[in-house]
Amino acid sequence: MKKMSRSPHLLIESRFFAASIVIVIAALILWLRLWQLQIYRGDYYRRISENNRVRKIDVPAPRGILYDAWGKIILGNTATSELIVVPQYMKNQEKTFDVLARLLHQPGDLFKRKYKRAKSLPKFMPITMMRNLSLHEVSIIESNRLFLPGVEVRTTARREYNTGTSPHTLGHLGELSPSAMEEFNAKNKNNPYSIGDLVGRSGLEARLEQYLRGQHGYTLIQVDAFGRASNPTEHEWDLPLEAAKPGSNVQLTIDLELQETVSKAFSGKNGAVVVMDPNTGGILALTSLPSWDPYMYQRGLSPEEFRAMTLDPLHPFMDKTTSGEFAPGSTYKALVALAALQDGIITPNRSYICNGSFSLGSQAFGCWKKGGHGTVSLHRALMQSCDVYFYHVGIELGVDRIAKYARDFGLGSKLGLEINMERPGLVPTQEWKKSTHKELWAAGETPSVAIGQGYNLMTPLQLAALYSAIATRGKVWKPYIVKRISTPAGITLDERTPTLVRTIDSVSLENFELVRSGLEAVVMDDEGTGKNARVPGVRVAGKTGSVQVVNLKKNKNQSDVSILWKEHALFASFAPVENPEVVVVIISEHDDKGGGGASAAPVAGQILRSYFDLKKRRAGLAIGAAVTPIPTSQEGAEHD
Amino acid sequence: MIDSRDQMVGVGAMAHAPVLLVPGQAIREPTLIWSKILMTVLFLLISIGMTNLYSAAAGTSLFWSQLKNLALACVGFYVCGWIISPRFYNSYAYWIYGAVCAQLVLVDIIGGISMGAQRWLKVGPIVFQPSELAKIAVSIIVAKYFYTSRLSQPYTLRDLLPLSLIIGVAFLLIFAQPDLGTAGVCALIMTCQLCFIRINGRSLAIAATGGLTVVLGAWFFILRDYQKLRVLNLINPDMDSSNTGYNALQSFIAIGSGKFLGKGFMAGTQTQLQFLPARHTDFIFAVFSEEHGFLGTSVVFILFVTLIYMGLAIAKNGKDVFASLLAVGMTGIIFVSFAINTAMVLGLFPVVGVPLPFFSYGGTAMIVFCAAMGILVSIERESLDLFRKVSPFQRKSANSRSSKQRS
16 A cells, blocks of 8 residues: 555556657647648638638729710719628528529519529629519618628619610610620620629620729628628728729710600601711600610510511611611602712703603603603702603613712712611612623613612711701711710710711702702692602701512502501701701601601601701890790792 | 746746746745636636626526536635645545435436436536536546555556556446546546556557557447437548537538637627527537637647646646646646537537536536646645645644654
């Protein structure tokens, strides 16, 4: 017993030493691990911990605003709520999306599809799931927020359209797809897009995308482990903030008030209207019908609706002002007359006899007036749009010489308005026929070309440019719609001045005058085909046109045939004749009200009347006095 | 006086160099030198731990309730250190063990359920975890076993069989809760004690093989899915950051982001923003690492190692086999808990529910750790014959009895 108490140790003495070693080694291993985590990889983990607590919230920039020439807002922004999810904070994605779809009455896979598209994004990046939430939808989400971790509603801007303006011109926005985004971002390294961003897909929104989009800002907020924003004053976190830079504002040449009149006057018809300033090429109004609801894309378009619209034979998605190609019909006669006068084929006094038809070899070409016009000279041929006169002229002139003058006026090539895939139109020549159709030009095809039918194709914009050149006696201006681009602070980034493309010197001023007086007679003369376009107190010149879409039997009643087979009604005009300041071109497709004179001219008349009313009103406002209506001048009666 | 100065030199040397050079110098003088250092270190650790818990609790009442636990723990420390002699545990070893086992049975039957396990026993206002008490009970019973069956030759498996049967009861009861962490800690504490016993080489080899078989068997037949997952997490914590590996990953981030100086008291973003799970219990070391950096953790490491060395020194100078083995057991409680908890937080060990002594929130654990320290003090006091009574219940002087025995 004693021995035991002195040396109680059945315990092995040396084990104490070993135990000390073991303890030191164990502590050392743990300590080295600490060193590895805290010192060696400390920066890495510090960064992760920052990412952990800090969430970057994208602040979308409001897009730039489009103003009209007078400073009225054509396309602005208004506040809207959108549904976003932050994947990092979602607990059960499948379930969350199912609940969301049920709450918002959306198809079950809508959210999952959108979510999948944004898979590559960092987990803290919000994904837009639904835009333009109604107040009801917002309250539904907010009240169920507890069960929807990672789901948020944020306020953002959406486009607000002026419905009087053609949506084709303004264009629409669409979400950027991941594949398109790479392409976009390759060009925009400094200001990249993120998935779900809206970009201009058509019209001015697309063309001016780089100006309108602005620059995303962001705020950094601190969140706790459950994604709840924590109070930053609680601890001293200073987080940077980058405000969104709104897009640049754009002033257009469009006159909104006139545009609204145009839309009203043209409503119910299909086709296009172009109103242009012949002295600058500035576009005052553009309309293309049938059209679409500009809010359609904000609401979301079902595949069925979209298919129905693309299959619509009247092509609602097409901007007919620039990409619709039509045969110019009788409006082309002005050009043919200029060519024939200049080349000495005709003189103002040379006349042809119209007995209602014209035969060339075995072919017979009819005049629109079956009884014939009798003896017609240039003035009456234009005024009454005699086809037989122009068959004769066309044959003598030949297709190539018509084409030469057409090209001088800028036809057959793009004018450079640069919105919505402008089309070049077509000016047929013998060469063209040979190369395209591998056939020789047939003499019988020339009379059709001379009255603007056959292979001829022009866009409404080209027709406006043609009549601008006639109105200004040979000045071809490049059409433009964007006047000025300026930053929100008002600093001008780009100012477009009118560009004179060329002055047509191949046609003499006398010949221009001869044709212009013929065109004036179309409207001002009581026998003229376009007298429906008259405006009290203003000398208006114009030319009607009716284009057969299919060859109908002569006496077949137009009202019997399908709308798609009906004639196009055209009217091209400018006013006032003495010093033209506005060109109005109407192309009414498949018009069932009649030809150019009956159907298109009254629309042009309304537009012109509105233009001059506006002008008077603005002049009155400018001098700040009560405006008494300017007495109607009697000049217009001269041509009787 | 001269002697005590020598001791002071020894202490000074120990602060720098491993203590293992010092314990050999048996201190016969009635100066509680090891206990004094131990108490200093303990005071520092508890201060740091409580401060850290205040930050981890972040304004909740946890800190205040732990403060109450601490008061109880201090009482426990004093009672174990100055009132109850180690001889008391020696005499009543089987009673103590039996009582703890009975509590464990009660826990398995009527215990409160938390995190999928039954661990709590509620008696009136007192809620406690008998499995924590089992750590001390197991140490006592092991010490008692080797105290009663002393052999001159190495122990063989047959010699150890009764012990394994006795221990097995508590072990299975804890395992059934299920509390893998505590069961493992108990086993490891026992292993620490066995390390100081001479065991037959062949028996050791057989035991090792058997142990391996048991581990593999447990993996395939006994371990529950969540327990297996914890083990698997160790291999790849990035596996699934939102579920099982999340804890480990957030723990790494918290520790790593502390860097050298830490983010400052109450300023750990991982902690304060609640990214860190179990931040006031199992993962509290990550809180400390985040807020106080490598510097702070190094200090804590030194304090823990010092504490463990003090325990070993006391064990070496134990009065008898029982005292020494009990001291090893008490030191083992601290060492095993510290090593497993930090290894777990540092991603070197599966996530098991082992608290960090003096840091983790938990009343029973705090009391048990402090009591263990008290027992260490009492063992040193016994070795210096400072106990007059075995326990306050005994009339007879413990010293007089032991001196009788000695003579």
